[in-house]
Amino acid sequence: MLNHYYFNLICILTILSYTVSSFLVKKNKLTLIAHRRLWNYLLLISFLISGLLGLLLAFLIDYKLSIAWYAEFLWFHVEFGIIMAIISIIHIIWHWRYFCKKR
Numbered sequence: 001m002l003n004h005y006y007f008n009l010i011c012i013l014t015i016l017s018y019t020v021s022s023f024l025v026k027k028n029k030l031t032l033i034a035h036r037r038l039w040n041y042l043l044l045i046s047f048l049i050s051g052l053l054g055l056l057l058a059f060l061i062d063y064k065l066s067i068a069w070y071a072e073f074l075w076f077h078v079e080f081g082i083i084m085a086i087i088s089i090i091h092i093i094w095h096w097r098y099f100c101k102k103r
Contacts, residue, residue: 002075007082014086036094043091046084053077 021038024030053073060067067073092099 002071005075005078005082010079010082011086014083018087018090039087039090043084043087046080046087050077050080050084053080 018039021030021035025032025035054077057070057073057077059065060070
């Protein structure tokens with residue numbers, strides 16, 4: 001488990017999940033608000049897990065501390081970072097007009 005990352009699988013599953021939830025919105029099985037809320041929560045959760053583990057890992061490195069779960073923390077930090085990056089790209093695409101709006 002910890003000897004490699006599941007980059008392709010995570011990308012495919014995240015994009016597939018987003019596609020399914022978008023399809024459910026188009027079929028009126030899920031509201032657009034619920035769809036966006038779901039993906040905003042997933043972005044928040046992935047950020048918190050990746051970010052907090054990143055801070056913990058930085059703390060351990062800075063103070064030259066060693067714990068038994070270091071490799072597991074690093075693995076989860078990277079895996080959730082991949083999820084966060086994919087969802088962040090989706091989030092930026094949602095708000096693209098806001099960033100490109102002429103003033």
